Amino acid sequence: MITQEEINELNTLFKGVKPSGIIQKAFELNKEAVVTTNFRPYEAAILHAVSSVEANIPVVWCDTGYNTPQTYRHAETVIKDLNLKVSLYVPKQTSAHRDVVMGIPSVDAPEHALFTEQVKLEPFKRAMEEHKPKVWFTNLRQGQTAFRDSIGIFSVSKDGVLKVSPFYYWSDADLDTYLEENKLPNEFKYFDPTKALENRECGLHA
Numbered sequence: 001m002i003t004q005e006e007i008n009e010l011n012t013l014f015k016g017v018k019p020s021g022i023i024q025k026a027f028e029l030n031k032e033a034v035v036t037t038n039f040r041p042y043e044a045a046i047l048h049a050v051s052s053v054e055a056n057i058p059v060v061w062c063d064t065g066y067n068t069p070q071t072y073r074h075a076e077t078v079i080k081d082l083n084l085k086v087s088l089y090v091p092k093q094t095s096a097h098r099d100v101v102m103g104i105p106s107v108d109a110p111e112h113a114l115f116t117e118q119v120k121l122e123p124f125k126r127a128m129e130e131h132k133p134k135v136w137f138t139n140l141r142q143g144q145t146a147f148r149d150s151i152g153i154f155s156v157s158k159d160g161v162l163k164v165s166p167f168y169y170w171s172d173a174d175l176d177t178y179l180e181e182n183k184l185p186n187e188f189k190y191f192d193p194t195k196a197l198e199n200r201e202c203g204l205h206a
Contacts, residue, residue: 019166065095074187
């Protein structure tokens with residue numbers, strides 16, 4: 001188990017390091033790793049960066065069932081172009097069924113916690129229980145939410161997994177350049193049914 005002191009040291013040492021160097025360091029610490037994605041904007045960057053270092057890394061996609069047609073098409077393109085090894089996790093109830101009994105509750109509604117558990121948290125827990133990673137690559141960035149501002153490149157998840165965010169200090173403009181240089185697509189027509197606001201934490205990370 002990595003200590004907070006070691007996390008702090010890693011965050012100091014790797015603050016100015018390129019994503020590829022951060023990813024290589026994470027694999028040195030432990031090769032039992034996954035990268036998670038929901039194919040939101042800029043996700044092609046983390047998927048490209050990690051799979052460039054380790055082509056066979058398991059990619060965990062937790063699909064809420066409420067993605068836009070554009071997101072699904074984007075996902076198919078990225079998966080094919082990067083030859084990703086995707087493990088898909090979906091809710092145990094279809095969105096069509098849930099739409100009848102619950103719909104998409106507002107964030108203030110009593111049903112919102114149950115909705116988030118069903119469409120996001122339960123599939124994610126199932127994924128992590130099956131893969132049992134020691135390292136979790138994610139595309140969290142500073143400035144997205146108050147919680148994400150506090151964690152740094154390296155952090156530890158609530159389940160004790162080493163969480164690595166190689167693009168943590170990158171801006172949208174930096175990522176635009178990365179996508180362009182690596183001929184990677186992007187897609188902005190993305191919908192997260194568990195959030196009312198873009199800067200709201202979804203529950204997987206906090």
